[in-house]
Amino acid sequence: MTEETAHRRVIRARAALPATCVAHQQALIRSRVLALAPALAVLTLAWIGLDALVLPQAALLLAAAGRVVIAAGLFALATLGRRLPSQVVLRLFVWLQALGFGLMQALLAKHHPSSAAAISYGLAPFVIAAQIALFPVSWPQALRLGAAPVAALVIGLVATHMPARAAAWSDALLLALLLGMAAWICEAQLRLLVGLSAARDDASHDALTGLANRRAALERLAVERGRIARGHGAATVLMLDLDRFKQVNDRYGHAAGDRVLQAVAEAIEAELRGCDLGARFGGEEFLLILAESSLEDAMRAAERIRRRVAALAIDVGTATLSVTISIGVARLRADAAIEDDLARADAALYRAKTDGRDRCVAAPADADAA
Ligand SMILES: Nc1nc2c(ncn2[C@@H]2O[C@H](COP(=O)(O)OP(=O)(O)OP(=O)(O)O)[C@@H](O)[C@H]2O)c(=O)[nH]1
Numbered sequence: 001m002t003e004e005t006a007h008r009r010v011i012r013a014r015a016a017l018p019a020t021c022v023a024h025q026q027a028l029i030r031s032r033v034l035a036l037a038p039a040l041a042v043l044t045l046a047w048i049g050l051d052a053l054v055l056p057q058a059a060l061l062l063a064a065a066g067r068v069v070i071a072a073g074l075f076a077l078a079t080l081g082r083r084l085p086s087q088v089v090l091r092l093f094v095w096l097q098a099l100g101f102g103l104m105q106a107l108l109a110k111h112h113p114s115s116a117a118a119i120s121y122g123l124a125p126f127v128i129a130a131q132i133a134l135f136p137v138s139w140p141q142a143l144r145l146g147a148a149p150v151a152a153l154v155i156g157l158v159a160t161h162m163p164a165r166a167a168a169w170s171d172a173l174l175l176a177l178l179l180g181m182a183a184w185i186c187e188a189q190l191r192l193l194v195g196l197s198a199a200r201d202d203a204s205h206d207a208l209t210g211l212a213n214r215r216a217a218l219e220r221l222a223v224e225r226g227r228i229a230r231g232h233g234a235a236t237v238l239m240l241d242l243d244r245f246k247q248v249n250d251r252y253g254h255a256a257g258d259r260v261l262q263a264v265a266e267a268i269e270a271e272l273r274g275c276d277l278g279a280r281f282g283g284e285e286f287l288l289i290l291a292e293s294s295l296e297d298a299m300r301a302a303e304r305i306r307r308r309v310a311a312l313a314i315d316v317g318t319a320t321l322s323v324t325i326s327i328g329v330a331r332l333r334a335d336a337a338i339e340d341d342l343a344r345a346d347a348a349l350y351r352a353k354t355d356g357r358d359r360c361v362a363a364p365a366d367a368d369a370a
Contacts, residue, residue, distance in 0.1 A: 018198070047067060059112035063108065074097075135186055139184065211265050213279060238329050241327075244357070245284045252318060259314060310323075328362075
């Protein structure tokens, strides 16, 4: 199963989980398993020292061999986990421990009955249940993961012939309680993550148009400029402004103006590639950052956007409106401040306005150099 498929499954299971949140969730799950697995492997090996204090020689050999196998599995998971979907990594993590320690207890019970209940093995289901609580997954997912410690407990109880005893029922009850609490904590973590993702989204997006906001655009400009300064590629900025937009507000009202801004934003978005960024930079001003594009590429893109917007028929309830835009285009330069390049794009936009609007103009220095 690919990471993409695993993502889709999670989204289906939790319809409200936004895609950005799923990415954070997957990253958290993976990083926690990759941090825990080697630590548990070392602890598992170190426990052989304690086994030596309480187990007879023959049982000790079996226990040590089992612990080495489990630790090797955990180390392997820590190494290979980066290449597997994080949901798979998490399932392997809990089932490896559950089956490993459960089978260990069963083997010890078979060959060395008095050693079976000795230190640690009986604790494994409870420790695994507590570990599940460390992951931000939905409560149904947490309960499904809970099948692993339940299996470990059943194997242990059957192997030590305890099912009929009161202690077995209290173990089962304790495990159910722990799993319920783990599921609750998992769900709480997931909700926190959803809230955090939404807050991050709000901080970087414009609420009206859904485009990036000014802050996100400035951050992206700094990244692009850094790339250019290191000699990687070229980038351009497009400063875009609606023509005579005040008249739209004055004639049709602010709500109609907002609808126009949304329609223009959609048109812009439709023309951008995945590597570009479209941002609402001010009231009716947009800033587009085109990655890996020369001035000629940018002028072609600007013209496409201008034509697309001019062709819009925007239904604002009381009327269907057409609007035009003017665009100033400038290259990002390695040896200039970002503010200077923005000022050049702005100057080109001003030229487009004074030349009659509904047109694209390249910044003078770029046009000369091109
Ligand atoms: N509906 C709406 N209007 C906005 C928003 N932000 C800014 N505006 C309006 O955008 C208009 C900008 O008008 P001006 O700067 O005079 O420019 P213009 O009418 O577009 O004229 P030119 O740019 O010269 O073509 C003002 O009426 C602002 O109130 C917004 O979020 N929603």
